[in-house]
Amino acid sequence: MSIDPALHALSESSERLNEATLSSESVFKGRLLDVRRDKVRLPGGAEVTREYVVHPGAAMVVPLLADGQVLLERQYRYPLHRAFIEFPAGKIDPGESPRQTAERELLEETGYRAGKWTELTTIHNAIGYSDERIVLYLAEDLVVGDQELDEHEFVELFTVPLAQLMAWIASGDVTDVKTIIGAFFVQQHLAAR
Structure with a gap:
C-alpha cells in the first residue's frame, strides 16, 4: 500500500499540535465508562483541563x-x-x-x-x-x-x-x-x- 505524500506531510506537521499530559485523574469509573480529567500543556505553553471518556471500543x-x-x-x-x-x-x-x-x-x-x-x-x-x-x-x-x-x-x-x-x-x-x-x-x- 502506498502512502499519500500529502497525508504523510500533514501527519508529520501535526506533531506541533500535540498536547502534553501533566496529570490525570478518574472522575467517575462505571461498568462501561471511565470519565477522566487531565491537566495538559498546549503547544503555546498554556496549561488547561481536558475532560474525556475512556471507552473499551x-x-x-x-x-x-x-x-x-x-x-x-x-x-x-x-x-x-x-x-x-x-x-x-x-x-x-x-x-x-x-x-x-x-x-x-x-x-x-x-x-x-x-x-x-x-x-x-x-x-x-x-x-x-x-x-x-x-x-x-x-x-x-x-x-x-x-x-x-x-x-x-x-x-x-x-x-x-x-x-x-x-x-x-x-x-x-x-x-x-x-x-x-x-x-x-x-x-x-x-x-x-
Whole structure:
C-alpha cells in the first residue's frame, strides 16, 4: 500500500499540535465508562483541563442477506429517550478482538452466524470527548439460529433493501452515525463488485 505524500506531510506537521499530559485523574469509573480529567500543556505553553471518556471500543456488523436486504434492529437508547434503527453492535470485552466482538454481537442480537467477514473501516465517533473506536464489518453468507440476548436487552429485528435504508438516512429517519457510515461503506463495497 502506498502512502499519500500529502497525508504523510500533514501527519508529520501535526506533531506541533500535540498536547502534553501533566496529570490525570478518574472522575467517575462505571461498568462501561471511565470519565477522566487531565491537566495538559498546549503547544503555546498554556496549561488547561481536558475532560474525556475512556471507552473499551466496539464493533458493528452490517448483516447482508443473500437476497440483498440488510438486517437491522430497533432498540431503545436511554440517553435520547427513544428507539433507534441501527445495525447490531456492542462493546469489546476484555481479551476480545474486534472481529470476535462482531461475531458475538451478531449471534447474541440476531441469532445469525456469518460465513464471510469483511472489515470495512474503523471510525472514531466522538473525538471531542471520547477515545471510543468502532470497527465496522460486513457479514455475508448468513445462517440463522436463535438470538441469545443479554438478560436486560430488548431489540426488534427486521430486514429492508439497502436502498430503503439509504432513503431513511437521506430523510433523517435513521440518524445513528455508525449505521449511516456502515451503510455507505457497504453501498460502495457492493458497487465495486
